[in-house]
Amino acid sequence: MIKYLRICGKETVYSLFIIMVATATTVILPLMYQNLVDIGIMNKNLNVLLWNLGFLVLLTLLRELFDLLHTIVTSSIRTKVFSKIRMDIYGHLQKMSLSYYASKQTGSLVARIINDVDSLEHLLIEKFLNLFKNLLMIVIIMTIIFRFNHNIAFMCFVFFPLFIIFFKLFTTTVYNMSYQVIEKQEKLMGSLQEGISGFETIQSYDVDKSNVEATYKKIAETEHTKKRLNIKKAMSEFSSVSISIFSLVLLWGYGGYKVLNGTMSIGGLIAISYYVNFLLEYTTDTFNLVINMRISFPAAKRVFDILDLEPEIKDSEHAVEMHTIQGNMVWKNVDFCYSADKNILKNVNLTFESGSLNAIVGESGQGKTSFIRLIPRFYDPVEGDIFLDGINLKDIKIDSLRKHIAVITQDTFLFNASIKSNIVLGRQQVSMNQIISAAIMANAHDFIMSLPEGYDTIVGERGTKLSGGQKKRIAIARAILFDPKIIILDEATADLDEVTEQSILHAMKRISKDKIVFMITHKISNLSFADRVFVLSGGAVTECDDIDIYKKSLAMKQIENNVTKLVSP
């Protein structure tokens, strides 16, 4: 946090200075009242009365002015620090490995960026700075009260232990409850996000009953925990206010008695009652602040927990930049698994040369996607190494490695932007001609031109305004325009009609002359485009010596499966 406060060190110093000056103006006010009553009113001195009234107006205005200044300065701290924290979390999340996202829900991560940073903001700006102001005020006011009247100062001291007892009583419960609220809210955000983005499945399968009810239950539980937390907070506030009332009664009893027996002036009693009032106000406020800080701490801690997380896949110290690559790849004794109890790849030894289109086949769940995930280092092998142009992937800077790879997955992700921006994807200096020729190769140009706004058509969230095949073709055009050395097609053409699929694969075959293309496929017809075919089975990856024989055996297997399905009751 200190690192972030340093960004606006100047503003923090200004803020503390303003707090001190505002404190001074507040502290002087009761003395003015004392003068006004004892010298102005009681001695019928109009001059003193008018001067004091003038000063009172001036001081009150000054205090308001400093409050305004404080708000301006803290707003500037908020803007600088918290936009930086949000950017850092977002940037950090972008660096996290696939394994991290496999165990997290998008909604709960959004909750951290929005809600938890908000809590941290309140904690820092409202609570820490106010705590500083309150403690300063308490010390100054206690000193003044002590100088006024020792007995009253001792009476005030009696109430501190009471505050501490109540504080101890509430603080742990409040902390635990607020943690529960945050966790429940995070889970709720996850369910809401999932429910909203999966609305089509929910509606079409009529699963709304159990699914929606589970979300309703989460909403109710979150609100219930919030209600319990609010009641606890209200109880803690009630107890601190009760102590204040009790002490004011004591002060006015004792002070009134002193005025009656002539040992204290009326102005003095008014001034000291102001000070005691201030003291109680600031002590109560500090008590509530600390309770509220306990509420904000869990959220603040979670913000820094994310920032402290190390991505599983990161650049090694001596990682090198690869500006250009040939694209020759060697796999040496590669083992891979997601968890120790299930091997996905075992002792894979392979060599791929630039200028080849490699089909990866195998039954569902054998590990084809996992296999290609090791190439852009979405995951690392648990044993063995993969070399690109003789350099271990682990020794290449991740950004510079991924710059040479385009992955087109089974699920196409499009941004809610125009078709053109989805193809270009932030790359600079790309001409319209280049975009169009990539779209032509991906068989996307004709359908794009048939849309009323052509390349400027906005595709909707995740591309909902386009068909599955259209989205896929845009993703392929994006990869072609990108012109990487390694192209990975993970069943990328599976949901296209046969003519479109064949024309895209022809294009892939053409452009694979100086690239390595990996094509995961379940279709026998696609194997005709492959230079080499690799079969994944039981963790082993074996190359097919004769593609035609493999195609025949696969076709036979599929026929057998279909016959079994037909004859089985």
Ligand SMILES: Nc1ncnc2c1ncn2[C@@H]1O[C@H](COP(=O)(O)OP(=O)(O)OP(=O)(O)O)[C@@H](O)[C@H]1O
């Ligand atoms: N992120 C993950 N965490 C844990 N296990 C995973 C993960 N991704 C996949 N698996 C498991 O790894 C195994 C291989 O999955 P993978 O997706 O690589 O298979 P595949 O051959 O591509 O399957 P398909 O042809 O059905 O797409 C499966 O048993 C799957 O459940």
